[in-house]
Amino acid sequence: MKKSIESPEPASREPRLSRRAFLASAGTVGVATVINPNNLVAQPMNPAAASVATDGAEGAVSMTLRINGNEHRLRLDPRTTLLDCLRENVVLTGTKKGCDHGQCGACTVHVNGRRVNSCLSLAVMHAGEEITTIEGIGQPGALHPMQSAFVAHDAYQCGYCTCGQIMSAVALLKEPWGPKDDDVREAMSGNICRCGAYPNIVAAIQQVRGKS
């Protein structure tokens, strides 16, 4: 009898369980997303995360968070920080975890238009508030002017702090800072770049400020 030789399944057809998908389902008590059809740009990057079932873990609390114009109904352990909620439960991974203690600024997001460190907030504190992440200010093909300026000025090296830098820089545009480079440095003092791309970050921000 001739033995049939099957070609191996292409890797892409295997059911893949990523660490993030696992955490999103195991760590999330429950999450449901109401997509606003008028704001498709700000959809969660991984729609699978929107359908994780509620398992009713002890102590979990229900909340509705408004993120990038979409309402997300979540059941979370109240200990969940806004940062972890964004990354692991809503799967908006543009917001980065650096120090996780409010010192580096990698996790900067906007709450009601003001920049904050999402690692120093509990998600449950922000029910009913307007949360904006890097995914909400621009997308590939439709970048925010600040994102374009960061690209034009090479305002990053490894890129890990970049989303936080850009969220801070966008908020800065509406804050009362002076016109000088030193004012920008002071305004950006909550965002650390270990690569040392500061001169280019300042140049990018100043370009956008000059335009606006």
Place this chain on the structure above:
Amino acid sequence: MYVFEYQRAKSVADAAAALAKTGGKALAGGQSLVGAMKLRLANPGTLVDIAGIAGLKGIKQEGAAVVIGAMSTHADVASSAVVKKAIPALAALAEGIGDRQVRNRGTIGGSLANNDPAADYPAAVLALGATVQTNKRKIAADEFFKGMYETALGADEIITAVSFPVPKKAAYVKFPNPASRFALVGVFVAQTQSGVRVAVTGAAAHVHRATAIENALAKSFTADAAKAVKIPADHLNTDLHGSAEYRAHLVSVLASRAVTAAG
């Protein structure tokens, strides 16, 4: 983080009742408390969120005082036209706390209730002779700060506002840690209606008045008079950022700079 129950208070009365019933902690902006909980340095069984209570916000001038609602953020105080006009030193102090992200969340009430040994606001409250208003009483600044992270507040007592008498002149100068912006030493000098008051933060276990410098400045309100005062290093902090002797030296130097800045 240890497990806790989260409650959002709609009013000060709600919050006080919840704190009395649960023995929990009030949560304001969370810029110190959430960090402490992550490090398991704080372990409240219940968190009562008071940040959203509308009656605790707002800044206004009341006669010869500026009254700041406890849940006003540092950014609110820094940008307040009322504060900038009446007590510019206080607006400048708020502008120098942490970074902009922290200033957008951290509150004056939270900072005072926490009473971090290196926090900026306690120096302003003590030097300006402010009054801390709570849901139960009014506490004079001299009676409020009791020790490292200790205040006169009871377990279910909530700061509602802080009333700052407008000084004749005042200035705050700190030597900030370049990373955290916490004061290695910070000195607030004020010429108040009741005399010169000088408060020092960052140097010891908690904010305190530098009476030797106050006495020198009462005789001669000049930078040289402040600088000439030798501060003993006993009981001052020594850590990797600076020795007690260095901090003692800084107290006189920063006081003299504050006198110059006050004009």
